[in-house]
Amino acid sequence: MAATVLPSTRIPGRGFVVGALALVAGAIAWEILARRYFTPVRLPPLSQIWDRAVETAMDGRLLQHIGASMFRILAGFIVGSVVGIVLGLAMGAFASVRRFLDPIVNFLRFIPPIAWLSPFLIWFGIGETTKVLLIVYTVTFMVMLNTLAGIVAIPRNRIRVAQCLGASRLQVFFLVMTPASVAYILTGMRIAMTNAFVTIVTAEMIAAQAGLGYLILVSKNFGGTDLIFLGMITLGILGFLTDRAFVYAIRRYAHRYHLQ
Amino acid sequence: MSTHTAPALASAMASPRGVSRALRLLGGGLLTYGLPIATFLFLWELWSDAYGVPQLFPSPRATARTFWQIVADGTLLHDAATSMLRIVVGFLIGSAIGALLGLLIGTFRIVREMLDPYVNFLRFVSGVAWISIFIVWFGIGEISKVVLIVYTTCFGVLLNTVAGVAAVSRNKLRLAQCFGASATQIFFWVTLPSTTRYILTGMRLSMANAFLVIVAAEMVQADSGLGFAIMAARQFLAPDLIFCGMITLGVLGLLSDRMLMLASRLLFGRYYRHN
Numbered sequence: 001m002a003a004t005v006l007p008s009t010r011i012p013g014r015g016f017v018v019g020a021l022a023l024v025a026g027a028i029a030w031e032i033l034a035r036r037y038f039t040p041v042r043l044p045p046l047s048q049i050w051d052r053a054v055e056t057a058m059d060g061r062l063l064q065h066i067g068a069s070m071f072r073i074l075a076g077f078i079v080g081s082v083v084g085i086v087l088g089l090a091m092g093a094f095a096s097v098r099r100f101l102d103p104i105v106n107f108l109r110f111i112p113p114i115a116w117l118s119p120f121l122i123w124f125g126i127g128e129t130t131k132v133l134l135i136v137y138t139v140t141f142m143v144m145l146n147t148l149a150g151i152v153a154i155p156r157n158r159i160r161v162a163q164c165l166g167a168s169r170l171q172v173f174f175l176v177m178t179p180a181s182v183a184y185i186l187t188g189m190r191i192a193m194t195n196a197f198v199t200i201v202t203a204e205m206i207a208a209q210a211g212l213g214y215l216i217l218v219s220k221n222f223g224g225t226d227l228i229f230l231g232m233i234t235l236g237i238l239g240f241l242t243d244r245a246f247v248y249a250i251r252r253y254a255h256r257y258h259l260q
Numbered sequence: 261m262s263t264h265t266a267p268a269l270a271s272a273m274a275s276p277r278g279v280s281r282a283l284r285l286l287g288g289g290l291l292t293y294g295l296p297i298a299t300f301l302f303l304w305e306l307w308s309d310a311y312g313v314p315q316l317f318p319s320p321r322a323t324a325r326t327f328w329q330i331v332a333d334g335t336l337l338h339d340a341a342t343s344m345l346r347i348v349v350g351f352l353i354g355s356a357i358g359a360l361l362g363l364l365i366g367t368f369r370i371v372r373e374m375l376d377p378y379v380n381f382l383r384f385v386s387g388v389a390w391i392s393i394f395i396v397w398f399g400i401g402e403i404s405k406v407v408l409i410v411y412t413t414c415f416g417v418l419l420n421t422v423a424g425v426a427a428v429s430r431n432k433l434r435l436a437q438c439f440g441a442s443a444t445q446i447f448f449w450v451t452l453p454s455t456t457r458y459i460l461t462g463m464r465l466s467m468a469n470a471f472l473v474i475v476a477a478e479m480v481q482a483d484s485g486l487g488f489a490i491m492a493a494r495q496f497l498a499p500d501l502i503f504c505g506m507i508t509l510g511v512l513g514l515l516s517d518r519m520l521m522l523a524s525r526l527l528f529g530r531y532y533r534h535n
Contacts, residue, residue, distance in 0.1 A: 018373035026378070042397065100296045110513030111506050112472040114479065115487075118494040118502045122316055198386040202476040205391065206491070213389075217480065220392040228392045232385050239384030 044226040049233070052226045066234060068210035072128065073196045076135020080196075081189055084140040088147025088188075092181070093173050098148070109145070113138040113195070114202045126207045131200065138199045139192040146188025150181030183254035190246035197239050212238075318500040326500040327507070335489075340508055343478065343485040346402065347470045347516075350409020354466065358414040359459045362421025366455070367447060372422075383419065387412035387473040391480055405477050412473045416466030417459060424458025425451060456531040460524040467520055471513050486512075 027046055034045035056062040091098040116137055120130045154177060162176045204213025212231045219227035301320045311317040318326075330336040365372045365379070387408055398404035428451055436446045478487025486505050493501035525532065 015373045015376065018370065019377040022374035023377045099292055100299075103293045103296045104300050107510055107514065110468075110471075110517065111510040112475045112513075114472060114476050115490055115506045115509055117479070118490045119499055119506075121494055122497065122499055122502075194384070194386075197384075198388055198472065198476075201386065202388045202479065205388070205476075205480050216389060216392045220396060225393070225396055228396070232389045232393070235389050236381050236385040239386075240381065243384065 080139025084143025150184025354413025366425025420462025
């Protein structure tokens with residue numbers, strides 16, 4: 001699955017040059033197309049988006065939207081990861097827990113997290129709680145499923161070796177199962193972070209007064225297409241940076257547990 | 261677990277002696293599925309009682325009543341069909357484009373190098389972020405929703421196809437070359453068959469994303485579909501309708517996932533055999 005393929009962190013060569021050239025060519029094509037054939041409401045030129053980026057960065061609006069979105073994501077992400085890891089480990093370690101939760105989890109995973117926005121809005125109001133809880137739910141699920149997958153993927157013989165050497169159940173859990181699932185947990189967190197971005201953008205489009213999703217949706221209403229693009233590009237950069245942080249963490253901390 | 265029970269049950273039923281075994285398996289199935297689901301429903305009932313305001317947190321029984329009601333008057337079917345039509349159309353177009361682009365990127369180095377920065381950036385711009393811009397470009401009608409699904413699906417399939425082409429065993433390629441296969445022959449007889457599995461996996465992952473994106477799009481701007489139904493039900497405070505919509509989404513998601521899996525096993529089963 002593509003999601004588990006880690007991008008290379010090698011120093012780039014020819015590919016980098018061609019890629020950079022393609023990027024520059026694309027930017028020039030965009031600028032010319034937008035200036036010649038489109039109104040700024042349809043497709044604003046890149047230079048206009050840049051001007052708008054500088055302007056909103058200066059008056060602090062952009063930072064305020066970024067801060068709102070990132071706060072929600074991080075708060076929900078940390079809580080959701082902890083809950084997900086605990087649940088996943090419990091499901092992995094105890095067959096009874098797994099058998100009990102399996103049908104429920106298998107049904108719930110097919111309900112898109114964003115569908116919970118409606119009931120959450122009724123129960124918790126339109127404040128921050130709703131949005132953070134939505135992220136918690138999104139993240140918990142992904143981390144839990146991956147943690148479970150990590151424990152299931154442990155070779156039986158590795159557990160048997162530990163048992164033969166006289167490890168207690170507790171020792172098997174803490175010294176064999178938990179370390180072996182670190183790589184999977186981090187991968188789950190990486191995917192969950194991507195999903196958290198999707199969820200928060202939608203939630204902010206529907207019920208928020210700040211955040212990048214709010215910026216993207218509200219700009220549509222007064223023809224601020226340049227702001228829509230600015231919001232999308234900012235989202236892309238933030239997503240890219242957090243993802244890279246996870247790639248780094250996986251390489252740094254999960255390497256000794258033999259990923260792949 | 262469901263994948264194990266069904267075939268085991270079928271094989272047990274095949275022999276007359278196995279009937280008692282089949283009954284035991286069925287009983288086990290009831291226990292493994294029935295017990296958790298019953299407990300879940302029971303807790304839900306208790307919780308909604310404890311909450312005290314049925315208008316805000318309806319019990320499973322109240323939800324079931326509403327469910328029958330909207331099934332009977334056809335609103336649910338209408339919303340579900342609208343959403344599914346958007347998904348299926350966008351999914352088919354997106355899969356075709358994604359597989360094609362993925363094969364191009366995977367096969368031709370220059371295409372890969374040129375598109376790499378775009379792909380690597382755009383994969384972090386989720387489909388939902390495009391909602392606004394697609395509405396500006398294509399209006400608030402069906403087209404903007406279908407294009408959204410096309411984008412989402414295309415990306416998921418593309419990334420997996422590229423991974424698939426990269427994973428083609430070097431020795432298979434070398435073998436074909438040794439036997440004198442041309443580049444075109446290698447593409448159609450080696451690369452494409454080995455990549456099929458990855459394309460199908462990409463389609464399966466994309467199907468889940470398509471559900472997510474269409475619900476989001478319908479919640480933000482639509483006048484029909486399950487996402488719209490869920491959002492509209494909030495406005496007149498009918499959580500039972502919300503629950504019905506969510507359960508329908510879950511069932512549809514589960515069914516389309518299983519159907520996709522079944523279809524790919526039936527049609528492309530031979531590409532799964534060799535690793």
